[in-house]
Amino acid sequence: MTRLTGRALRLTVFVGENDTWHHKPLYSEIVHRAHAAGLAGASVFRGVEGFGASSLIHTSRLLSLSEDLPVAVVIVDTEPRVRAFLPQLDELVTEGLVTLDDCEVIRYTDRTDISGETDVKGKRSL
Numbered sequence: 001m002t003r004l005t006g007r008a009l010r011l012t013v014f015v016g017e018n019d020t021w022h023h024k025p026l027y028s029e030i031v032h033r034a035h036a037a038g039l040a041g042a043s044v045f046r047g048v049e050g051f052g053a054s055s056l057i058h059t060s061r062l063l064s065l066s067e068d069l070p071v072a073v074v075i076v077d078t079e080p081r082v083r084a085f086l087p088q089l090d091e092l093v094t095e096g097l098v099t100l101d102d103c104e105v106i107r108y109t110d111r112t113d114i115s116g117e118t119d120v121k122g123k124r125s126l
Contacts, residue, residue, distance in 0.1 A: 004040050009079040010103045013089060015096040017046065018068040026092060030073045033088050040077040047071065052097065076103065 019026040027044045034042040047070035075082065082100070089098055 004077065004105050005107060006105060007079075008076050008103050008105045009082040010101045011075040011082050011085070012099045012101070013073040013075075013093060013096060014052065014098075015071055015073070015093060016052075016068045017071045019071075019095070021092055027071045027073050029092060030089070033092070034073075034075050034085065037081075037085050037088070039075055039081060039085060042073060042075045045072045045074065053095070076105065 013027075013030055015026050017025075017027075021029040031042045031044060050070035052070070075085070086098075
């Protein structure tokens with residue numbers, strides 16, 4: 001796994017929860033492709049409310065029937081690796097927003113500590 005510290009690029013893809021790619025959630029396809037591309041990591045965040053180009057407000061409030069909530073896929077890696085991944089998003093994202101932001105990674109390591117040991121859950125204690 002990549003050990004990344006210092007300057008990096010954050011890629012954020014905003015799509016709808018119901019967006020699909022070949023009958024599979026689009027956000028899941030993006031994460032799996034990022035993994036296959038060897039990127040440092042990807043996370044999916046589900047929004048509780050938002051709107052996009054359609055100007056329709058989607059919300060998770062009980063009285064609303066909206067189920068197509070906003071979803072953000074966030075990927076952080078070095079700039080060359082993130083930029084090399086962008087053509088895959090051109091293929092996948094037909095409706096949505098893709099942003100790139102410079103960022104600084106303070107610490108990113110794999111699950112193995114310096115001695116090569118991990119705790120019971122596979123997590124390293126700080």
